[in-house]
Amino acid sequence: MSSQQQVVESFWRLCRRFGIPINFVTWGEWTYGENQTLGYVYREQTDVGLISLGFKEPVRMSWVKLMAAFLAHMVHDQQDDLIVAATVHEIRNPLTVLSGYQELLSQKHPDPLWEKMDELMMRIAERLDDMLSGYSSTRRLEGFDLTALCHDVGEDYKVFLTRREISLNIHGEPCEIHGDRKQLRQVIRNLLHNAADAVLPGGHIDITVNAQDEHVILRVSDNGMGIHETIRPFLFRPYYTSKIDGHGLGLVICQRIVEQHHGTIDIVDLSPGTAFVVSLPKMQK
Incomplete structure (x- = not known):
């Protein structure tokens, strides 16, 4: 069939x-x-x-x-799933080969420079694997602190944001949720990257995590250009993008991951700036 x-x-x-x-x-x-x-x-x-x-x-x-x-x-959902599955397959296979050769290379050439390059390549491979896991429909559930995960992502983007002269502030008490760490890391990355694209040098991004009743609220806000009201309804539509080099799938993937975790994602106009608000179920004790 x-x-x-x-x-x-x-x-x-x-x-x-x-x-x-x-x-x-x-x-x-x-x-x-x-x-x-x-x-x-x-x-x-x-x-x-x-x-x-x-x-x-x-x-x-x-x-x-x-x-x-x-x-x-x-x-549309099925077509997107097929595209994503094919993309993940085509990237992950050579990535596995690359990691294997990189390990062999470090064993053959124990030079400090090669070791540094090996460490860098392995980190890149791990990040790519995390990213691909974010596009997968298969979830690996575990309990973890969402605030700590935000700090990890912020550390990954530290150099990137510094070069753009953008400040990042992360606030929040420890908040335990039950979900797929890699997929939710991808959500935070996408929202943070979108915020960085929206602000000018000297701008700032705030990430806050708060517990409210039975949910944990993740809020990524910026003081950038904002999103015009005529564009806002189309942001979660596949392949729609206002970026010259965008593919129009980032927010679609974010929405899908959040909904798979029985959560919601909303857009708030700050005038100036924008906030993306993600609500996820709190981990039951």
């Missing part, structure tokens, strides 16, 4: 599970369901093509538009 056919079948089964009186669904060349010649057929043009929905009884067009949009979202 093709990946497109799997999406159509999953959508149809989901509708039936929730008792929606749908007879069939058609997207492109794929149809799933029954009684395709009976009942009422509605068609909706979406950004993934024409979607046809068959119902036993008449339904409102607003309902049709909502269901078609949901199916289109499922299609």
